[in-house]
Structures are given as C-alpha cells and as structure tokens.
Amino acid sequence: MSHDQVPTPEELDLLRREAGEARRTLDYERAITLNRRRADGWRKRGERAQEAATLVELSRDYQSNGQPLVAFVCLAEAEALVPDDATVRLALGDLYTQLRLREQAIAVYERAGALATSRLMAAYLSKGDRVRARTFLERERQRLQQAKNLRGEANLLAAWGEPATYAEAEALLVRALAATKDPVEQAQMLSLRATLLGLLKRPDEARQCFEEQLALCQRAGLVPERFMALGAYASFEYFQGAKPKVLALVQRYLSFAQQQQSPVDERGALQKRLDFASYDQDWAQVAAACSELISLCVAQGWRGTYDLPYFQDRHAEALQKLGKRSEASAACRAAIAVLEQRRRTYAGLSDAALAFRQGSRSPYERLLGLLPPQSPEAFGLVQRLKARALREQLTLGRGSQEAAPSPEETALRARCEQLNAALVQEGIANAVGGKKRFAELQSELRQAETALARFYDTLHARSPQTALCRAASEPTLAQVQAQLKPRQLLLDFVLPTLPEEKVRVLALQRQSVTLITLPTPLAELRGRVQQLREACSSPDRPWQDAARALADVLIAPLASQLRGMEQVVLCPDGALWEVPFLVLLDQPVVSYAFSAALWLQQRTLPALPPRPLSLLAVAAPNLAGFNRPIIAPERPIIAPERPIIAPERPIIAPERSVFLPPGMLSLSLPGTLQEAAALGQLFPEATVLLGKDAQESRVKADAVRCRRLHIATHAFVNDTAPALSCLVLSDPTDLSREDGFLTARELMGLDLSGLELVTLSACNTARGQLLTGEGVRGLSWALTAAGARNLVLSQWSVPDEATVVGMQAFYAALKRGLSKPAALRHASLEQRKLPGREHPYYWGAFILIGSGL
Structure with missing residues (x-):
C-alpha cells in the first residue's frame, strides 16, 4: 500500500490483526506503527467512527509503552471525531485508572453511561465505598439479566467479592456452560468456576474443573486459555497448601511457554514463581525469580505494568532480607535510574506525574534504609522524593504559560468556580434535602475539575514547549550546606509509603549530614500529630x-542535632505539615520549607527588582449586599446536617473562620481594620485596600506589582478540589467579571516572582490536601508555584483579636531589621506574655514557609 493510496477495509483489517499480534508479544512500538497507519487509512477513507476507534486502540498502546502524554492526545483526537462517544470516555477512564487517578476515572466513567457501570462498581469498591458500589452492582446486574447474559452476570457477582455472590455466580456458570458449545467460552468459564469453587471451600470440585479445563484446552488447541488454566490452577493449589503440586504446575506453565516461544507467558510463569516465593518469604527463591525476570525484561525491552524497575525493586527487597546490603543497594540504584528516565514521560500531566511519583517511591525509600547514617548519597535521594513538582514549576517559570486563556479554558474554569460557590452555599443553607444536593454538587465538581485537568493534559501534550518538562537542576549537598549558617540546622523529613514503616529525617548542618530513623511507626506518629493539632486549635482543650507525647517520638530522637542550634529550617512531609512545631521547639528560630532543594532554589533566586508598590495591604472586605452567603466551613467542607451541632465554645469575638446558624452572612472582622491601620502607620508608603475597594480584580492587578502582600480576611479550604481553596474578597461590582473568591488556581496563574513576602492573615491558610513528598496542595502550594518567596500562613482557625496583636508585633519586628523567621517568633513570644494567652491556640498558629530571606 503506497503512502498516498486509499486503503481498502481488508487491508486495514490486516493491519489490525498484525497490531494485535504485536500487542500480544508486548511489542508496543510495532503496534503503534501499525495502528498509526490504520488511523491514517481510515482518515483517508473519511470514516470518522473507525478512525476514532483506532485512535482509542492507539492510546492504549502508547500508555502501555510508557507514553501517557501521547495517549491523552489520541483520546482527544478521537473525542473530536465522535463527540460524546461512550467508548472514548471508557478508554479515558481506563487511562486515568492506570495512572492511579481514581477520582478522575470515576468522573469520566459517570459520563460514559451504561457501558461504564461495572467499572464504576469496581472503582467504588477500590475506594472502600460498598454502599455506592452496590448501586452500580444492582444496575449492571439488571441490565445483564435483561440481556440474558449469564456469563456476564456471573463475572459481575464474582467481582463483588462476597461468599453469597460467589455461590450465585457459580450456579450461573453451571447454567451458562450447559448453554454453550464454544470451546473458548467453555474454557474461560471453567477457569472462573474452578476459582469460585475454591473460594467456596469445595476443593475437590475445583480440581475437577481445572482438570476438565486443561483437557479441553489440549483437545481444542487453545493456547492462551491453557496458560490461564495453569496459572489459576497453581494459585488455587498454593492456597490449598499443596506445595509440590504448585511447583509442578508452575514448571508445566514455564515449559509450555518456552515450547510456544512466548516470552509474555514465560514472564507470567516466572511471576507466579515470584509471588509464591514472596508469600512463603523464601527470599532466595524471590531473588532467583527476580533475576530471571530482570534478564527477560532487558532482553525484550518491555515497559509494561510489571516492568523492569518493579522487578529490580523486588530483587533489592529479597537481597536485603538475605543480608546482601551492597547488592540490594545496587538493585535499588538500577531501579531508580529507570524510574528517573520514565518520569520524564509524565511531563505536563500534573496529577498523573504526582500519582506516578507516589506509586514509585519504594526503591528510593529502600535505598535510604540501606545507606549508612553519614552517607552523602542520602541527600540526593531525599531531594528526589520531595517537592519535585514545585521545583519544576519554578524552573519552568511563567513564560511557559499562555498569555491569555482560551475560550475553552475560560469556560471550564468558570464552571468549576460556579460549582465551588454553589457547594459552599449549600453547606451554609443547611435546608431539607441539602445533604443530597451537596453530594450531587460534589460529584459535578469532580467531573468539572477532571474536564479542566484533561484540557491542560491535552494542551501540554500537543505543545512541545510545555510538554517537555524542564527538569529542575539537581542541587548538591555542598550547595545547600553553603547556605546554612553556623548553629543553623535543616531537618528534611521523609514519610514512608506504608503506615507500619518509620519516618526518616535528613539532618543537615554546615559541616555534617546525618540520616536518622525515628523509632515510632508512621501510623502511631500520625495519631499523636492529630491529637496535638486538635488540642491546639481550641483554647478550652488541655495541650x-x-x-x-509527640515531642517524645518526634523531637527527642533529634536532640543531639538540635542541641545548641539557634535556627532550624523544617521540611515536613505529609501529615507532619499538621505539626505545630512552634509548640514543640521553644528555643530556636523556626521556619519551614517544602524541601532542602526548594529552600536552596528560593534562596539563590536573582535579587528582587524594584517594585512600584512596596506593600499592598488588603483588609475588611465588604461582604454584605450581594447574594453570596459567606461562611468558612470546617475542614474539610462537609455535607450539611440537620440540626447543626453548636460549636464547642461560644463565639464571643469573631474569628477568621466562623461557624454560624444556617443562612447567615459571615461575621465582619473588625480586627482586620486595626491590622491595616497598624501597617499604614509602620509603612506610610503602603497601598491599603479596604471595604468595597478590596476587589478581586484590583488585588490581582496590584499583587504582581508589589514587594509585600498582606491579606486579612476569611479563607476557605476545599478538600474536594484543593485548587479552589480561596480567600474571600469584596462583593464584586456589577461590571466585574470576578466572583470575589480569589482561588488557589487563580493565584497560581499570577506572576508573583517579585513578591518577597505574602501574609495570609486568615484561618487554615497553611492547610490543604496532604501529599507525601509534595507538601500541601492548596494556597501555600499555589503561592509558591507562582513564585512568592516567603509565606506567613495559619495552621488553624485564628481569633481576630489575637491575630491583630500578632501581626502588629511581626511587622514592627520586621521594620526593626529582624529576619522574617525571627520576627514571627518574636510575635509569638509577645502574644504569650499577654494575660489569658498562654494556650498555643493564640500564639502557635502562624508559620513561615520559604527562603527566610
């Protein structure tokens, strides 16, 4: 077929079969080439549906080949050809599922209609939401019963995973087997029935089924089904405790694969051997199986699900268990090298990249555990595990962004913001039926956020200048140590993936590096963190x-490093961002950073150029007169309940996060006027926006022109959609295009690289979605990504009066020449001296994140 010739359907079908064979052998490069030719052929024939179907196949090949960006592009092209096609949406949901983006997958599946019902059931089961999953189970079962699809109904009930449904599924398979003469269908159903019989504790019948399946496969020459039977039979016998039979079955599996010259099935047999050895904790056999699998992967060049770095990490685990630490370390380094190469294929896919990093931490964490305490290599490993998305965003800079959003982006963002406002208002109204409407809005918001994320994914994939991630330069240990002063300590925390594992801390001083393992498992540590945070966030609770209790397990193991230190830079991870370290560390000046590498990056940025505005203070926004009930809900935003339970303490004075009866407007914050007045006296050159002048449009315009930004108002933290966490500004004017909610997404879209300091004098502004390795997604993440160098934020709801005192003391200390971290500590100490302010609720909420300069 020549390049310009219009192919026949028969020629295109031949390409389809050849692509399928290439895919079966995991030769995805060839499958991609063939399917590209198919898509081009259907395009020449003008058959849009066939072209779209081929693009869906092509997207799966690209994802299997480790190219998720191009997979998204293929699906975007397919959807443009056949809008609202359920098959395309199914494929997109499957892609999100493979990328470990479960919420995005659910949002897409919900738009795919009846075809996605079983997938939605599986997705909700994986979330542990069996109530919601049962809705889809019943819906899909009804559809299958109407279609008289016995086998489909049996598969569905088997997937539900309960003894009662196993029995129903097995009975349906008996009927389905009697109704079909197709040997392929018979073989597949016999395999499932045998597995179900094993789960129902009827082992003799299960063995009979497996033997019947193997005999059928041999008679009918069914090769794939025979492999399936051998694998399932071996698994069944393993859990029956019949080890000799297991070994014999696995050897039959492997021999048959070699006889068929099928590397894919050879891998399947070796994988079984690996799994069974792992269950038995036979680490010598695990190591041997991994060694064979690694050799096979290298020889075949595979990049599938069970790929090279996975087996290398399992190999490292086995070698570590066998006491071969040097060999285990080498295996970890080999896995990390492959993962570092692989992660570049996720450039531009922010959520997918984060999910990839979350799912591939094991070899990094394992190698950390193998290194000696003073190993300089630990520094580089920790930085690869911490804040990489933020570092890359700062390296990429605002120049990579579009000068103005496209109409499609504008519409998608507007939809998300409208739903966010409706969600908040429904929670406030607390009317009859509100809980149902709240849940519906949450679902709509997830779908809208998924659509926007997909828009950005496709945009990045199609634009080489944005798709190629400009990796942040890797700092050296010497560079970070050169920034540390004498008697200054940097503590970079690394949380483990598994809750039973322990936290590691990289302690850096000017002349030393030490890797410390805390003695307490992560699960217990999290519990103590939560207890302290809850105690500090209410003045009536003993703390x-x-x-x-928390200091004993978090601070005491670091005592030798902390001794004599005057300044401490803390780089928390995951749940440790909830720790009020100011409460635990009395003596040193404390500041926070997302990681040592990001701290260095922020400290070595070019000097700030002169700005038109030295200080922009925004306070006391006008919250009345607009149909916009505003109230800061508790975190996370919860579904409305009736009746509303009264707060634990009476609201005597206004807070910057308030809990009010249904339908009321938020309390005004008189203290914010005092803050603004104090700032005006300290800095006569300051620009102050009060009341109706505190417009979102004005704040956005002036924020990019000032050196310091201070915003005193209410704040919302949205855990459903962290990018929609926001600061509440004045009711918009009739001519304004803004809604008065300055969201994290909008902040991230501004160029704030000229900001030396941002102070959010509001509640919970340091909080958000906790991500192991990446910090807190919310306002702090957005401001840092936008370029702001230092942030002063709060860890809990702050009382208005105490905030005024603290902010006056902070800025007065700054004007006297104290550093930002020292000024914040001074403000905290001044607060503690006041009568009735001994509780950390008053003095411990605010933290400084950033360079400290």
Whole structure:
C-alpha cells in the first residue's frame, strides 16, 4: 500500500490483526506503527467512527509503552471525531485508572453511561465505598439479566467479592456452560468456576474443573486459555497448601511457554514463581525469580505494568532480607535510574506525574534504609522524593504559560468556580434535602475539575514547549550546606509509603549530614500529630500532655542535632505539615520549607527588582449586599446536617473562620481594620485596600506589582478540589467579571516572582490536601508555584483579636531589621506574655514557609 493510496477495509483489517499480534508479544512500538497507519487509512477513507476507534486502540498502546502524554492526545483526537462517544470516555477512564487517578476515572466513567457501570462498581469498591458500589452492582446486574447474559452476570457477582455472590455466580456458570458449545467460552468459564469453587471451600470440585479445563484446552488447541488454566490452577493449589503440586504446575506453565516461544507467558510463569516465593518469604527463591525476570525484561525491552524497575525493586527487597546490603543497594540504584528516565514521560500531566511519583517511591525509600547514617548519597535521594513538582514549576517559570486563556479554558474554569460557590452555599443553607444536593454538587465538581485537568493534559501534550518538562537542576549537598549558617540546622523529613514503616529525617548542618530513623511507626506518629493539632486549635482543650507525647517520638530522637542550634529550617512531609512545631521547639528560630532543594532554589533566586508598590495591604472586605452567603466551613467542607451541632465554645469575638446558624452572612472582622491601620502607620508608603475597594480584580492587578502582600480576611479550604481553596474578597461590582473568591488556581496563574513576602492573615491558610513528598496542595502550594518567596500562613482557625496583636508585633519586628523567621517568633513570644494567652491556640498558629530571606 503506497503512502498516498486509499486503503481498502481488508487491508486495514490486516493491519489490525498484525497490531494485535504485536500487542500480544508486548511489542508496543510495532503496534503503534501499525495502528498509526490504520488511523491514517481510515482518515483517508473519511470514516470518522473507525478512525476514532483506532485512535482509542492507539492510546492504549502508547500508555502501555510508557507514553501517557501521547495517549491523552489520541483520546482527544478521537473525542473530536465522535463527540460524546461512550467508548472514548471508557478508554479515558481506563487511562486515568492506570495512572492511579481514581477520582478522575470515576468522573469520566459517570459520563460514559451504561457501558461504564461495572467499572464504576469496581472503582467504588477500590475506594472502600460498598454502599455506592452496590448501586452500580444492582444496575449492571439488571441490565445483564435483561440481556440474558449469564456469563456476564456471573463475572459481575464474582467481582463483588462476597461468599453469597460467589455461590450465585457459580450456579450461573453451571447454567451458562450447559448453554454453550464454544470451546473458548467453555474454557474461560471453567477457569472462573474452578476459582469460585475454591473460594467456596469445595476443593475437590475445583480440581475437577481445572482438570476438565486443561483437557479441553489440549483437545481444542487453545493456547492462551491453557496458560490461564495453569496459572489459576497453581494459585488455587498454593492456597490449598499443596506445595509440590504448585511447583509442578508452575514448571508445566514455564515449559509450555518456552515450547510456544512466548516470552509474555514465560514472564507470567516466572511471576507466579515470584509471588509464591514472596508469600512463603523464601527470599532466595524471590531473588532467583527476580533475576530471571530482570534478564527477560532487558532482553525484550518491555515497559509494561510489571516492568523492569518493579522487578529490580523486588530483587533489592529479597537481597536485603538475605543480608546482601551492597547488592540490594545496587538493585535499588538500577531501579531508580529507570524510574528517573520514565518520569520524564509524565511531563505536563500534573496529577498523573504526582500519582506516578507516589506509586514509585519504594526503591528510593529502600535505598535510604540501606545507606549508612553519614552517607552523602542520602541527600540526593531525599531531594528526589520531595517537592519535585514545585521545583519544576519554578524552573519552568511563567513564560511557559499562555498569555491569555482560551475560550475553552475560560469556560471550564468558570464552571468549576460556579460549582465551588454553589457547594459552599449549600453547606451554609443547611435546608431539607441539602445533604443530597451537596453530594450531587460534589460529584459535578469532580467531573468539572477532571474536564479542566484533561484540557491542560491535552494542551501540554500537543505543545512541545510545555510538554517537555524542564527538569529542575539537581542541587548538591555542598550547595545547600553553603547556605546554612553556623548553629543553623535543616531537618528534611521523609514519610514512608506504608503506615507500619518509620519516618526518616535528613539532618543537615554546615559541616555534617546525618540520616536518622525515628523509632515510632508512621501510623502511631500520625495519631499523636492529630491529637496535638486538635488540642491546639481550641483554647478550652488541655495541650501539654499531647505536646509531650509527640515531642517524645518526634523531637527527642533529634536532640543531639538540635542541641545548641539557634535556627532550624523544617521540611515536613505529609501529615507532619499538621505539626505545630512552634509548640514543640521553644528555643530556636523556626521556619519551614517544602524541601532542602526548594529552600536552596528560593534562596539563590536573582535579587528582587524594584517594585512600584512596596506593600499592598488588603483588609475588611465588604461582604454584605450581594447574594453570596459567606461562611468558612470546617475542614474539610462537609455535607450539611440537620440540626447543626453548636460549636464547642461560644463565639464571643469573631474569628477568621466562623461557624454560624444556617443562612447567615459571615461575621465582619473588625480586627482586620486595626491590622491595616497598624501597617499604614509602620509603612506610610503602603497601598491599603479596604471595604468595597478590596476587589478581586484590583488585588490581582496590584499583587504582581508589589514587594509585600498582606491579606486579612476569611479563607476557605476545599478538600474536594484543593485548587479552589480561596480567600474571600469584596462583593464584586456589577461590571466585574470576578466572583470575589480569589482561588488557589487563580493565584497560581499570577506572576508573583517579585513578591518577597505574602501574609495570609486568615484561618487554615497553611492547610490543604496532604501529599507525601509534595507538601500541601492548596494556597501555600499555589503561592509558591507562582513564585512568592516567603509565606506567613495559619495552621488553624485564628481569633481576630489575637491575630491583630500578632501581626502588629511581626511587622514592627520586621521594620526593626529582624529576619522574617525571627520576627514571627518574636510575635509569638509577645502574644504569650499577654494575660489569658498562654494556650498555643493564640500564639502557635502562624508559620513561615520559604527562603527566610
């Protein structure tokens, strides 16, 4: 077929079969080439549906080949050809599922109609939401019963995973087997029935089924089904405790694969051997199986699900268990080298890249555990595990962004913001039926956020200048140590993936590096963190015991490093971002950073150029007169309940996060006027926006022109959609295009690289979605990504009066020449001296994140 010739359907079908064979042998490069030719052929024939179907296949090949960006592009092209096609949406949902983006997958499946019902059931089961999953189970079962699809109904009930449904599924398979003469269908159903009989504790019948399946496969020459039977039979016998039979079956599996010259099935047999050895904790056999699998992967050049770095990490685990630490370390380094290459294929896919990093931490964490305490290599490993998305965003800079959003982006963002406002308002109204409407809005918001994320994914994939991630330069240990002063300590925390594992801390001083393992498992540590945070966030709760309990496991193991230190830079991870370290560390000046590498990156940025505005202060926004009920809900935003339970303490003075009866407007914040007045006295050159002048449009315009930004108002933290966490500004004017909610997404779209300091004098502004390795997704993440160098934020709801005192003391200390971290500590100490302010609720909420300069 020549390049310009219009192919026949028969020629295109031949290409389809050849692509399928290439895919079966995991030769995805060839499958991609063939399917590209198919898509081009259907395009020449003008058959849009066939072209779209081929693009869906092509997207799966690209994802299997480790190219998720191009997979998204293929699906975007397919959807443009056949809008609202359920098959394309199914493929997109499957892609999100493979990328470990479960919420995005659910949002897409919900738009795919009846075809996605079983997938939705599986997705909700994986979330542990069996109530919601049962809705889809019943819906799909009804559809299958109407279609008289016995086999489909049996598969569905088997997937549900309960003894009662196993029995129903097995009975349906008996009927389905009697109704079909197709040997392929018979073989597949016999395999499932045998597995179900094993689960129902009827082992003799299960063995009879497996033997019947193997005999059928041999008679009918069914090769794939025979492999399936051998694998399932071996698994069944393993859980029956019949080890000799297991070994014999696995050897039959492997021999048959070699006889058929099928590397894919050879891998399947070796994988079984690996799994069974792992269950038995036979680490010598695990190591041997991994060694064979690694050799096979290298020889075949595979990049599938069970790929090279996975087996290398399992190999490292086995070698570590066998006491071969040097060999285990080498295996970890080999896995990390492959993963570092692989992660570049996720450039531009922010959520997918984060999910990839979350799912591939094991070899990094394992190698950390194998290194000696003073190993300089630990520094580089920790930085690869911490804040890489933020570092890359700062390296990429605002120049990579579009000068103005496209109409499609504008519409998608507007939809998300409208739903966010409706979600908040429904929670406030607390009307009859509100809980159902709230859940519906949450679902709509997830779908809208998924659509926007997909828009950005496709945009990045299609634009080489944005798709190629300009990797942040890897800092050296010497560079970070050169920034540390004498008697200054940097503590970079690394949380493990598994809750039973332990936290590691990289302690850096000017002349030393030490890797420390905390003695307490992560699960217990999280519990103590939560107890202290809850105690600190209410002035009526005792806090000393909770502080001592956490200090015993978090601070005491670091005592030798902390001794004599005057300044400490803390780089928390995951749940440790909830720790009020100011409560635990009395003596040193404390500041926070997302990681040592990002701290260095921020400290070595070019000097700030002169700005038109030295300080922009925004306070006391006008919250009345607009149909916009505003109230800061508790975190996370929860579904409305009736009746509303009264807060634990009476609201005597306004807070910057308030809990009010249904339908009321938020309390005004008189303290914010005092803050603004104090700033005006300290800095006469400051620009102050009060009341109706505190417009979102004005704040956005002036924020990019000032050196310091101070915003005193209410704040919302949205855990459903962290990018929609926001600061509440004045009711918009009739001519404004803004809604008065300055969201994290909008902040991230501004160029804030000229900002030396941002102070959000509001509640919970340091909080958001906790991500192991990447920090807190919310306002702090957005401001850092936008280029702001230092942030002062709060870890809990702050009382208005205490905030005024603290902010006056902070800025007065700054004007006297104290560093930002020292000024914040001074403000905290001044607060503690006041009568009735001994509780950390008053003085411990605000933290400084950033360079400290």
